[in-house]
Amino acid sequence: MAHIFENDFEDFFEKTAQIAPTILYVFDLKLMENVWINRSIFGMLGYTTDDIAAMGEDILQDLMHPEDWDRYPEHFEKLLGLKSDERASFDYRMRRKDGGWCWLNSVEMVYARDGTGGVQSVIGAAQDITEAREREERIRLLMREMNHRVKNLFSVVSALIMLSSRRETDVKSAMKKLGARVASLARVHDVSRGQDDPSDNAIQSLIREVLTPFDINKHVAVQGDNPELEWRHLTPLCLILHELATNAIKHGALGHVDGRILITVKTSERDLSVIWHEHNPKALGVPVKSEDGFGSVLIDRSTAQLGGEFTQDWDHDGLRAALSFSI
Structure with missing residues (x-):
């Protein structure tokens, strides 16, 4: 079985990421946007690809609940100071297309650093915790x-x-x-x-x-x-x-x-x-x-x-x- 993963690892990873019920993403802290995200966000929040594209660079602020957006700067500072083996967790609400709110828990860790050693981007997994x-x-x-x-x-x-x-x-x-x-x-x-x-x-x-x-x-x-x-x-x-x-x-x-x-x-x-x-x-x-x-x-x-x-x-x-x- 190992040779299958070695020969088609990228394809295996891509398909695994797309069928996962969890939102997986890579977030660039400099650009303040997701540079990659799997399809789970569409099913969880109800938006289409065109909906997401139309929201532009302010998508995070537009979709996040105002009370949680006020808390986000503190979480962002934690991300900037993450060590390579550290994780940061954040609970927040995102507005669904139907107008309701979906509670998410994101766990993030360093994905890439810039030339000075600062955190450039994080990889994260967000789970729906609305019911809980x-x-x-x-x-x-x-x-x-x-x-x-x-x-x-x-x-x-x-x-x-x-x-x-x-x-x-x-x-x-x-x-x-x-x-x-x-x-x-x-x-x-x-x-x-x-x-x-x-x-x-x-x-x-x-x-x-x-x-x-x-x-x-x-x-x-x-x-x-x-x-x-x-x-x-x-x-x-x-x-x-x-x-x-x-x-x-x-x-x-x-x-x-x-x-x-x-x-x-x-x-x-x-x-x-x-x-x-x-x-x-x-x-x-x-x-x-x-x-x-x-x-x-x-x-x-x-x-x-x-x-x-x-x-x-x-x-x-x-x-x-x-x-x-x-x-």
């Missing part, structure tokens, strides 16, 4: 969500204890009601995470189930239409309602004995609106941001999952929020 990066981002968001929800849970339990002590004179009765509310919180957590089914798919029943731990009979009124929801609506809607209720008990109407919340459900053809209006006797008329900033992210993500819109403003009574989505 997106997985890391999902895990990061999940960890942030978990951290936020745990903090909220402690805050809500603390607030429930405080409110129970204000409203109940009998300790035994207070502890019994508090235990029931904490158990309801656990139930809502399971429903919101998709780990349990609600007792009823009608939206008003779901709203009452989510808000049961917050003493709904005394402080929350639900009115309007009562359509049944599809399973895919349940988790994001639970998350939004629970986030609003958590903020209300920490900063809004549910944190006061005389506070009230009116929730109105309206349907129009295939559209559904949920209007949350707090009546808080001590309202400041200004928004209160969540302590870790993730509450609004959670609501935004859940709203996007519903394919809907979420708005909120503050009047003299307190928060007024509206959620709308198609059913």
Whole structure:
């Protein structure tokens, strides 16, 4: 077999390079362009040979994500200082022809030096790491969500204890009601995470189930239409309602004995609106941001999952929020 490689090595190398799923290239540091690249770039980024040629000498800056281009000078300095046996690695995003972003990891080493011994060009291999990066981002968001929800849970339990002590004179009765509310919180957590089914798919029943731990009979009124929801609506809607209720008990109407919340459900053809209006006797008329900033992210993500819109403003009574989505 060895004689085949000796006689046709260039042909063997060329064919191997062209069928490799990795982008292989030789980049000239003086010219700031690829002097050779295999065909994998076309399949990975979706451009044709003519597309690449038309981009000219600024192709690298044009295709690289601006945030990564800002980091590139530091990587470029590493390339200039490479020893012959050293490698440099760089993670970055390149814009695909369809407008999306492809994460790449490039590993490069010296290919040629100039007459003074400086690095003239590097040979590199770039792999698509988009899936791995997106997985890391999902895990990061999940960890942030978990951290936020745990903090909220402690805050809500603390607030429930405080409110129970204000409203109940009998300790035994207070502890019994508090235990029931904490158990309801656990139930809502399971429903919101998709780990349990609600007792009823009608939206008003779901709203009452989510808000049961917050003493709904005394402080929350639900009115309007009562359509049944599809399973895919349940988790994001639970998350939004629970986030609003958590903020209300920490900063809004549910944190006061005389506070009230009116929730109105309206349907129009295939559209559904949920209007949350707090009546808080001590309202400041200004928004209160969540302590870790993730509450609004959670609501935004859940709203996007519903394919809907979420708005909120503050009047003299307190928060007024509206959620709308198609059913």
